[in-house]
Amino acid sequence: MTKTLRDPRDCADMGELRAAIDVIDVEIIGMLARRVGYIDRAVELKRDNGLPANIPDRVEDVVEKVRAEASRIGYDPELAEKLYRIMISWSIDREERRLG
Template identity: 60%
Template structure:
């Protein structure tokens, strides 16, 4: 069990690292959305991301419903982060 826990802990470190990298891309998206006059929330893009995640989850044997719940939470956080910045700088 101890060896398995070490592997799980390592995987958790990698997941956190990957999520931090994703957050950096969100920061770049904010910059581009300001330039392009785009809103934080683009519903059709949200649904595209969720569809992609569900498909990938299914392909890897992960419960698509679980993946969707996790990603919707991640997307909600990302949109809130974008709105916090864009709210002060939105282009009319």
């Protein structure tokens, strides 16, 4: 269950602010772990369909969508792209190892 957090501007002190950041970090890690489950399922489907781990058009599609969403919500699209390219590279490496 997600804890309701105060707006950052309403945090009275560093302790409260840090506690909120810690809650968000737990949520982020949980979502990343959940995403890996989908990556692992992709390995099975790619194996069944003779697809490679790295599909460049899909990579660029994901990055484009992430940049657009980052811009939409006021997050730095350059940072979003960098983070996702690292995550995508890791995911492709994981898929390649599992695909053999």
